[in-house]
Every structure is written in C-alpha cells, then in structure tokens.
Amino acid sequence: MELLIWLIPLLPFIGFLLNVFVIRREREAGLVASGLVAAAFVVTLIAVAMLAGMPPEERRIVSTAWEWINTGSFRVPFAIMFDPLTAVMALLITGVGALIHVYSIGYMHGDPRVVRYFAYLNLFVTMMLFLVMANNLLLLFLGWEGVGLCSFLLIGFWFERKSASAAAVKAFVVNRIGDAAFILAMLAVFAYFGTLNFYGDGEGGQLGFLERVSDIAGLRIGPDWQPIFVSTAISFLLLIGATGKSAQFPLFVWLPDAMAGPTPVSALIHAATMVTGGVYLMARAEPLFVASFTTQGWVAWIGALTALLAGTAAMAQWDIKRVLAYSTVSQLGFMVAACGMGAYVAAIFHLLTHGIFKALLFLAAGSVIHGTHDTQDMRRMGGLKDAMPITFRTYVIGALALAGIVPFAGFWSKDEILAHAISHGQTPIFVILFLTSLLTAFYMGRQVALVFFGTQRDPSYHPHESPQVMTVPLVVLAVGATIGGAINLPVLHWLTDWLEPVLHEKAGEFNLWLALIATAGAVGMGYLGWWVYTTNAAKIKIGGKDPAYRYSGDIWEGMEEAWYFDRLYQRTVVAGFERLADFLARVFDPQGVDGLVMGVGRFFGGLANGVRALQTGYVRTYALVFTVGVLIVLGVMLWFAR
Amino acid sequence: MVPTSYYVLLSAILFTIGVLGVLLRRNAIVVFMSVELMLNAANLALVAFARERLAVEAQVLVFFVITVAAAEVAVGLALLVSIFRTKRTADVDEVSTLKG
Amino acid sequence: MDLILFLITAVIAITGAVAMLVSRNAVHSALFLLLNFAAISVMYLLLSAPFLFAIQLTVYAGAIMVLFLFVVMLLGAEKVEDAPDRIAWQQPLALLLGLALLVVSVVVGLGGATTPPPAGEALAQFSDPRSLGALLFTDYLLPFEVTGFILLIAVVGVVVLNQRGRKI
Numbered sequence: 001m002e003l004l005i006w007l008i009p010l011l012p013f014i015g016f017l018l019n020v021f022v023i024r025r026e027r028e029a030g031l032v033a034s035g036l037v038a039a040a041f042v043v044t045l046i047a048v049a050m051l052a053g054m055p056p057e058e059r060r061i062v063s064t065a066w067e068w069i070n071t072g073s074f075r076v077p078f079a080i081m082f083d084p085l086t087a088v089m090a091l092l093i094t095g096v097g098a099l100i101h102v103y104s105i106g107y108m109h110g111d112p113r114v115v116r117y118f119a120y121l122n123l124f125v126t127m128m129l130f131l132v133m134a135n136n137l138l139l140l141f142l143g144w145e146g147v148g149l150c151s152f153l154l155i156g157f158w159f160e161r162k163s164a165s166a167a168a169v170k171a172f173v174v175n176r177i178g179d180a181a182f183i184l185a186m187l188a189v190f191a192y193f194g195t196l197n198f199y200g201d202g203e204g205g206q207l208g209f210l211e212r213v214s215d216i217a218g219l220r221i222g223p224d225w226q227p228i229f230v231s232t233a234i235s236f237l238l239l240i241g242a243t244g245k246s247a248q249f250p251l252f253v254w255l256p257d258a259m260a261g262p263t264p265v266s267a268l269i270h271a272a273t274m275v276t277g278g279v280y281l282m283a284r285a286e287p288l289f290v291a292s293f294t295t296q297g298w299v300a301w302i303g304a305l306t307a308l309l310a311g312t313a314a315m316a317q318w319d320i321k322r323v324l325a326y327s328t329v330s331q332l333g334f335m336v337a338a339c340g341m342g343a344y345v346a347a348i349f350h351l352l353t354h355g356i357f358k359a360l361l362f363l364a365a366g367s368v369i370h371g372t373h374d375t376q377d378m379r380r381m382g383g384l385k386d387a388m389p390i391t392f393r394t395y396v397i398g399a400l401a402l403a404g405i406v407p408f409a410g411f412w413s414k415d416e417i418l419a420h421a422i423s424h425g426q427t428p429i430f431v432i433l434f435l436t437s438l439l440t441a442f443y444m445g446r447q448v449a450l451v452f453f454g455t456q457r458d459p460s461y462h463p464h465e466s467p468q469v470m471t472v473p474l475v476v477l478a479v480g481a482t483i484g485g486a487i488n489l490p491v492l493h494w495l496t497d498w499l500e501p502v503l504h505e506k507a508g509e510f511n512l513w514l515a516l517i518a519t520a521g522a523v524g525m526g527y528l529g530w531w532v533y534t535t536n537a538a539k540i541k542i543g544g545k546d547p548a549y550r551y552s553g554d555i556w557e558g559m560e561e562a563w564y565f566d567r568l569y570q571r572t573v574v575a576g577f578e579r580l581a582d583f584l585a586r587v588f589d590p591q592g593v594d595g596l597v598m599g600v601g602r603f604f605g606g607l608a609n610g611v612r613a614l615q616t617g618y619v620r621t622y623a624l625v626f627t628v629g630v631l632i633v634l635g636v637m638l639w640f641a642r
Numbered sequence: 643m644v645p646t647s648y649y650v651l652l653s654a655i656l657f658t659i660g661v662l663g664v665l666l667r668r669n670a671i672v673v674f675m676s677v678e679l680m681l682n683a684a685n686l687a688l689v690a691f692a693r694e695r696l697a698v699e700a701q702v703l704v705f706f707v708i709t710v711a712a713a714e715v716a717v718g719l720a721l722l723v724s725i726f727r728t729k730r731t732a733d734v735d736e737v738s739t740l741k742g
Numbered sequence: 743m744d745l746i747l748f749l750i751t752a753v754i755a756i757t758g759a760v761a762m763l764v765s766r767n768a769v770h771s772a773l774f775l776l777l778n779f780a781a782i783s784v785m786y787l788l789l790s791a792p793f794l795f796a797i798q799l800t801v802y803a804g805a806i807m808v809l810f811l812f813v814v815m816l817l818g819a820e821k822v823e824d825a826p827d828r829i830a831w832q833q834p835l836a837l838l839l840g841l842a843l844l845v846v847s848v849v850v851g852l853g854g855a856t857t858p859p860p861a862g863e864a865l866a867q868f869s870d871p872r873s874l875g876a877l878l879f880t881d882y883l884l885p886f887e888v889t890g891f892i893l894l895i896a897v898v899g900v901v902v903l904n905q906r907g908r909k910i
Contacts, residue, residue, distance in 0.1 A: 617741030644748045650851035658844040659759040665836035713896035720900040732819035
C-alpha cells in the first residue's frame with residue numbers, strides 16, 4: 001500500500017523524465033504523457049478502494065521515503081500520506097489531468113514544442129500530487145513552488161508573444177508575495193510546534209502539528225497594547241499564502257492574464273487544480289484556522305469579496321477565456337468563503353465539481369478557439385452552435401453546472417455553501433454569495449448567447465468541429481459535470497462521510513426553500529443573460545461597446561477593467577518599484593556602488609603611483625635603502641642587547 | 643698581543659669604506675671591488691674572533707668564504723662583460739630600465 | 743712590537759681602501775685594493791692564521807685581482823664616471839649613512855666583553871695549518887666538495903654567459 005501511493009506521483013514524474021530525456025517525437029510524447037497520468041489515475045482509484053476498506057478512523061497512510069533534512073532539531077522527512085482528503089484531490093488531479101492530457105494531443109497538434117509542453121504538464125501533475133500528498137509543510141511547499149514554476153513555464157509557453165511572457169512573470173511575481181507569507185507561516189509553525197509534519201506516522205513517535213493545535217491555545221505574541229493569538233498569526237500568514245496561489249483579493253490580478261497560456265493549461269492549472277491549492281491548504285490546516293476566530297472572519301470576507309468582484313468583472317469581458325478566468329476567481333472566492341464559514345466539506349465539494357465543470361468549460365472554449373482559428377474575442381463569434389454541435393452541447397452543460405441549475409454538479413455544491421451560510425447566521429456573506437451566483441448565471445447566459453447563438457459576426461473564418469481526441473474528453477467531462485453532484489447529495493452525503501475522519505463535519509440540513517429560490521434565480525438570470533445578448537446581437541460590433549454599456553455607463557467600464565485593480569497596482573506598487581529601480585540604476589549604481597568600487601580602485605592606483613617613484617631603477621639607490629634597513633636592524637638589536 | 647677589539651675596529655672601518663664604495667661609485671667594476679672589500683673586512687673580523695676563541699672552525703669558514711668569493715667574482719665579472727657588450731658602458735646608473 | 747706592526751698594517755689597509763674609493767681610474771682602484779688585500783693577509787699572519795695568509799695572497803691578491811685588472815683593461819672601463827652623477831643627492835646621504843654604520847658597527851664590535859687574547863701552547867696548536875687541513879677533510883668534507891662543485895658551476899656559467907653568437 002505504501003508502495004502504491006508512491007506510484008501516484010512517480011508515474012507522472014517518469015513521464016516528465018521520459019519527455020525530457022528520451023522522447024523527441026510529438027506523437028509519442030502525447031501518448032506517454034497521457035498514458036502515465038491515466039495510469040496514475042488508475043493507481044489512485046485502487047488506493048482509494050483500499051482506503052475505503054479500512055475502518056474510518058484509521059484511514060491515513062503515512063510513508064516516509066527518507067530523512068530529507070536533518071540538522072539538529074530541524075528534521076523534515078520526505079514523507080507523503082494518503083487520507084480521504086488527499087484521495088479526492090488526487091482523484092481530481094489525475095482524472096481531470098488525464099482527460100486534459102488527451103485533449104492536449106489534439107489541441108497542441110502541430111506546435112513546434114509539443115514534447116516540452118507535455119514534459120511541463122507531467123511535471124505539473126507530479127508537483128500537484130506532491131502538494132496534496134505531502135505530510136509536512138515543507139514538502140507541500142515544494143509542490144506549491146513546483147506548480148508555481150510549471151504555471152510560469154506554461155503561461156509563458158508561447159514566449160514569442162510579449163504578452164505571454166509578461167503574464168508569466170506577473171503570475172510568478174504576484175505568487176511570490178503569497179509565498180513569502182507561506183514561508184513565514186512555516187517558520188512560525190516550526191517555532192511553536194518544533195515540527196513541520198501534519199500528522200505523526202501512526203506508529204507512535206511525535207505527533208504532527210495539526211494534531212497538537214491545542215498546544216498553542218491562548219498563546220499570544222506581539223506588543224502588550226495589541227497582542228494577537230499565535231494561532232491567528234500562523235493561520236493569517238497561511239491565508240495570505242492561499243490568496244496568492246488561489247487568486248484571491250487582493251492578489252487575484254495574475255489569473256486573468258495567465259490566460260495567455262495554451263487553453264488546456266488554463267483548464268488544468270488555472271481552473272481545476274493549481275489554483276485550488278490554497279483552498280486545499282486551508283482545508284488541510286483546518287484545525288489551525290478553526291482555532292482562530294479572527295482569521296476565519298478574514299477568510300470568509302476575502303472569499304466573498306473576491307467572489308463578487310470577479311463575478312462582476314466576468315460579466316463585462318469580451319475574451320472568451322477571460323470570462324472563464326474571472327469566473328474561476330469568483331468560484332474560488334466561493335470556496336474560500338466556505339472555508340471561512342467552517343464549511344470545509346462544502347468547499348472541497350465545490351472544489352471538486354468546479355474542477356470538473358470549469359475544466360469542461362475551458363476545454364470547450366479551447367475547442368471553440370481551435371475551431372475558429374485562434375479567435376478569442378466573443379464579438380467575432382456567434383452562431384457557432386451548428387458548426388460545433390458537440391462543443392456547443394458540452395459547453396451548455398458546463399454553463400448550466402456553473403450557473404447552478406438542477407441537477408447539474410454546480411448546483412449541489414453551491415447550494416451547500418449557501419445553505420451553510422444561512423444556517424450559521426452569516427447573512428452578509430450569504431447575500432454577497434447569492435448575488436454572485438445570480439451574476440454567474442447571467443454571464444454564462446451572456447457567453448453562451450454571444451458564442452453560439454445569433455449569426456457569425458466575423459465571416460473571415462470557417463468554423464469547424466474539433467477532432468475526436470478533443471471532443472471525447474469534453475463528453476466525459478460533460479457527463480461528470482452532469483452527475484458529479486451525486487457524490488454529496490443532500491440525503492446521501494457520501495463526501496461528508498468520506499471526509500469525516502479529516503474534517504470532522506456533520507452533514508448540514510438541506511434547505512429546500514433556498515434551493516428553490518436559488519434555482520429560480522439562476523434560471524431567471526441565465527435566461528436574462530441569454531435573452532439580452534440574443535435580442536441585441538445585431539448591436540454588437542467588432543471592437544464596439546457592450547449593449548449593456550448604454551444602461552450602466554461607466555460602471556460597466558469598471559467591470560470590464562476588473563475595477564481597475566491592475567491599474568492601481570501599476571500606479572502604486574509597480575510604479576514605485578520602477579522609481580526605486582530607476583533611482584538604483586541611475587543614481588545609486590553609478591554613484592554609490594560604482595563610486596565605491598572605482599574609488600577603491602583609484603585609491604590603490606594613486607597609492608601605487610606614489611610608491612612607484614620609489615622604484616627608480618638605480619641599483620645604488622636600492623643599496624642606500626638597503627643600508628638604511630641594515631642600520632635599523634642593527635639599531636634594534638643594539639637597543640635590545642643593552 | 644693586539645686585542646681583538648682593534649681588529650674589529652679595523653674591520654668596521656674597512657667595511658664602511660666598502661659600503662661607501664657601493665653607494666658612491668658608478669663604475670661597476672669599482673662597485674664590485676668594494677663588495678670584495680666588505681667580504682674581506684668580514685673575514686678579518688671572523689679570523690680575529692677565531693683567535694680569541696681558538697676556534698679553527700672559523701678559519702675553515704673563512705676558507706670557504708674566500709673560495710665562494712672567487713667563484714662569485716668570476717661569475718660577476720662575466721656578467722659585467724655581458725652587460726658591457728650590450729650597453730657599451732660599465733656605469734651602473736645606465737642599467738636602470740627596470741623601474742616603476 | 744705586535745702592536746706597532748698591527749698599526750702600520752692597519753694604516754696601510756685603510757689607506758689602500760680609501761685610495762681605492764677615491765681614485766678616478768679603475769686601474770688605480772684595483773691596484774690600491776691589491777695593497778689592501780696584501781695588508782689584510784699580513785693581518786692574518788698576525789692573527790696566527792698562516793694558512794689563510796697564503797690563501798689570501800694566492801686567491802685574492804693573485805687570482806681575483808688579476809681578474810679584475812684584466813676585465814678593466816679588456817673593457818677599457820678605466821674612466822666611466824665623467825658624466826655628471828644623476829643621483830648626486832645621494833652622496834651626502836651615503837656619507838651620513840656610512841658614518842652611522844661605522845658608529846653602530848664599532849659599538850657592536852666593541853660592545854661584547856673582550857677576554858684577553860690567549861697565548862702559549864694552545865695558540866701554537868691553533869695556528870698550525872695541519873689542524874685546519876684535518877678539519878677540512880673530515881668534519882667539513884661535504885661543504886668542501888660542495889665548494890668544488892660551486893667553482894665548477896661558476897666556470898660553466900662564465901663560459902655560457904660569454905658565449906658569442908648565441909642569445910641566452
């Protein structure tokens with residue numbers, strides 16, 4: 001069993017090594033990469049089955065490969081574990097990952113660097129699996145940084161485009177802010193618990209810090225006039241780390257730009273898996289977060305705020321992928337808000353269903369882009385439903401799931417979050433999330449209308465359906481998006497029971513009224529979105545304004561620009577750094593550093609020039625000096641011989 | 643018997659004259675002669691001390707010094723001849739190209 | 743008696759040395775140096791070192807001075823100091839230093855407590871060249887051989903240095 005769980009991350013890693021060192025041809029690269037990820041999925045399934053065969057309390061396997069770091073009291077084992085929470089994450093990563101790998105074979109066909117693409121993709125899956133399987137914070141951080149690296153590499157995969165490489169750098173740098181907080185959190189955990197392990201190895205020995213959170217109960221640090229709880233400090237640092245990786249306010253700005261990467265990458269990394277890393281981290285560190293009432297409030301409000309901000313931004317986008325990107329940010333906000341309200345199961349549930357239907361939407365959007373010869377502007381689309389029947393149907397399923405309409409997957413998970421909010425008295429959060437879910441339905445209706453209905457507004461291309469290698473994964477994911485909600489139906493609550501050993505949560509009450517109202521609202525808003533953009537289709541011009549712009553004016557522009565956060569950062573942080581860099585480059589470097597360095601050089605040069613005069617070349621002068629030396633030596637000897 | 647100190651005094655005077663020769667004269671051969679004078683002065687002092695201590699070993703040492711001085715003079719003069727051939731002079735101040 | 747002899751010889755030695763230092767002509771210098779060497783050899787006799795007296799005469803006064811004279815005349819370097827001294831400022835300094843050196847070395851030389859010179863049987867045995875020879879070929883055999891080797895190297899060096907037609 002221990003060997004089996006090691007296989008899960010190692011299989012994609014083998015694929016990575018093969019793609020890097022052995023494989024040179026496109027076809028083999030795709031087959032090997034997809035095959036190994038699919039194999040990892042099968043292994044994960046077997047591992048889950050074996051896990052299910054154990055008594056619920058014992059459902060955690062910890063396996064240590066070797067002592068990774070061992071310096072004095074700082075000991076970190078290279079240990080992975082497999083428990084119910086890891087299991088569902090690993091299933092999502094390998095399952096959706098395998099489908100996206102297969103889809104990539106078709107999507108990336110003909111690209112000159114396909115082998116490299118698959119190598120990156122396999123490395124990403126490896127790192128993501130390490131992230132969710134790590135049994136200590138440091139190994140989790142390895143995966144965390146590993147997926148960040150792959151994200152950087154894949155966003156900038158078409159680095160010939162200036163925008164792509166800029167977006168890659170942006171994603172990397174913004175993530176770094178969160179990572180810094182993560183490292184601080186790690187240091188704090190080590191300082192207060194003496195270990196970075198999540199859990200003990202189950203065979204006696206030291207317990208992990210997640211099992212000993214009560215150690216720091218009531219412990220405070222900081223100045224006397226404003227002490228804070230240690231648990232608050234640690235969990236808040238982790239929260240900042242999560243806002244970077246999961247694209248939450250105020251660090252969400254990198255995700256929309258990350259759409260410069262290939263679309264399957266957007267589906268895998270920037271929708272289904274990597275960006276959910278922050279949510280996973282919060283769920284994993286649930287005891288720490290629950291211990292801090294303060295942090296939980298921040299988590300909930302950051303999540304809700306992000307959901308609303310991104311949801312409004314998604315309404316006004318023209319780029320087919322940016323709509324989905326902002327939608328992803330918004331849905332991640334749902335999950336984070338759920339974590340903040342203590343509804344961890346709901347968050348993970350939404351993470352899973354969202355992973356499936358958002359991957360479906362991205363892949364379908366990729367199919368549209370592929371079929372329209374790299375068109376991404378929705379103003380140039382329209383009427384594609386006849387040319388791309390499979391893509392259209394799967395897209396609609398994904399849109400229904402995202403909008404939260406019975407019986408698609410998104411409905412159940414979103415409803416669980418909303419129900420938890422209302423049953424735990426989090427009314428303001430509930431209102432925001434409910435509003436956001438209505439907006440979600442609206443922009444999905446808008447997008448479907450813009451892309452698939454009406455007539456083609458740009459006749460310069462001939463749309464065509466994508467090849468089977470792309471449509472089959474779409475169909476599979478569409479099935480998942482349809483029935484995915486079944487894993488945690490209100491009456492059966494399988495997922496809640498499955499995660500009970502980790503998250504210790506009981507299934508909540510099903511709120512029938514809420515479900516009815518939410519569904520009605522979603523249907524209504526979805527229809528409204530669809531109706532507005534089909535009836536006004538004639539008014540949409542390529543490069544023109546949105547029909548809704550007339551009624552909302554500048555607000556719409558604000559939404560289109562995501563409330564100017566990019567510009568804010570550009571004018572403050574980026575401009576500040578540019579000033580600083582400018583100062584360093586133009587003033588400090590030439591005058592300070594160079595001055596110092598050149599000054600040292602000049603000083604010794606001058607010194608040498610002075611001393612040079614001593615070397616006259618006249619032997620007699622040297623003899624004279626020599627005599628002086630002899631005299632001094634003799635004098636000293638005389639002095640001491642007295 | 644003449645006291646050893648008289649010899650040492652003489653030796654010191656001769657040595658100083660040798661030093662002055664090196665410092666003042668420009669003719670390389672005279673400089674060289676001055677060096678020989680210094681060697682002799684040292685030898686003289688050595689022999690004087692040898693007598694005082696009745697140490698024959700010191701005389702052996704002087705013998706070696708004289709022998710090595712002979713070798714040194716041979717090589718040194720050969721060097722002078724080489725320098726003279728290239729520089730056409732025996733003035734030590736002319737041989738001053740190696741300078742800062 | 744000894745003292746008178748010593749004083750006369752010392753005056754000759756110093757005169758020779760000073761004359762060597764001041765004479766403009768290198769040949770004269772060499773001849774004055776010869777005089778000095780001869781005086782020193784007499785000193786060796788006075789110091790009961792007859793063997794060194796012989797050596798001094800043959801090697802220094804004989805071989806080395808002949809070599810000097812030979813080179814001076816071969817090169818025609820009797821007068822090379824006709825041009826003005828380029829580092830004339832050094833001359834007073836040199837005289838000053840010489841004086842200082844003299845004072846210091848006199849102080850050093852006379853500083854130690856001097857025992858009266860030994861005499862009699864011990865001195866006679868000390869002055870016997872046989873004891874010196876025995877030492878040379880027993881205790882100091884290796885340095886003696888090395889000296890021979892040094893002389894050989896000097897010979898080879900001189901030949902190599904003055905080889906014509908080949909740049910070294």
